[in-house]
Amino acid sequence: MLFIKPTKIIYVLILPLIVVSGLVFANREIKNETSKKSSPKPLSAAERKAALKKWEASPDGINYKKWEASPAGKKVYAGAAKIRKHIKDYTNMEGVVTSLSLPPGSRLGFGVMVRINDDDYILAFGPEKSDTFFLNFNNEFQQLHSLKVNDKIIIRSHNVSYAPKYLYPIVSGDYIERDSKIIYKRAPRKGGC
Template sequence: MKKVMYTLMLSLVVLGGLVLSFAPFTEGSDANPEVKNETAKKPIQKRLSAAEIDIEMKKWEATPAGIQYKKWEASPAGKKVDAAEIKIWKHIKNYTNMEGVVTSLSLPPGSKLGLGVMVKIKDENYIVTFDAQKSQLEPLHSLKVNDKIIIKSHNVSHAPKYAYPILSCGYLERDGKVIFKRIPRKGGC
């Protein structure tokens, strides 16, 4: 009797193993990880050449948003923002100190730039934004109007919605004390 039970159990194990080993190869089965990975892979987008970038830019400029942007860029308001950017471009490019004075602790009405202040640098007003983590907020909230500060930034941008260039602050100092230093995000940018 023991031999019969042993033989039956062994045959069930062998048959079960065979059935399970062939199951992933059935059509429509999600058990085969190789098939799943092949379909899940996204094609890698190649970088555009300079000529392709120019073509895409011309396409965008022909859209209503592109036409509106070009009109703003040629308007007195757009030219004023561009001139303000040019005044600090050398500092942005070289990531050097810019002396400024805090003129407002709030951003223009309707802005959606997050935490920021208005700062006057070289007789021009700028929106200064902070990509701050929670641990960095308290020192930033200690800023007051008319505080003299030193700013470093790698990036200046503009948008038709705003009458001022937008500086992304990388470093801010007040009275020789570092108030803010941008912490790079993990995994890139």
């Protein structure tokens, strides 16, 4: 009969554990090194200023500066300035839906046009994601699709932006209320602020 010493059995059982734990540890180290390498070093103030100067001298930068100085650009900036305090403080803005579609050629995803304090704005929510199992649009914007022209809504947003392509400031829709009922609230970002 074959007899194996107990110490050899223990070695045979422990050896695979050591090998597996070594592989797991090595994999963790590789992932940590990769994530450290992929995060870019923030630019210094001088580097940011130099990059801005370079961009301003490019054709895109020149066109942007022309747009900023144009009557259309000034109008967009003035509209954004009117709601800046509400954006900064994340407070309610009363709006009226003026159109259920965005300007032609818009690439902002789902959105509507609204009037806030006698100025028009694009109220953008982002792209609609389709449900891969049913090839349906998800329910994230379902209640927003029930909006009608002349509906009075309460808007809260963390961001207003602008681009030469659009004649209106672009308000990111983060919270929408109609008739004292929340019809949309943006979900917080995963893994971020």
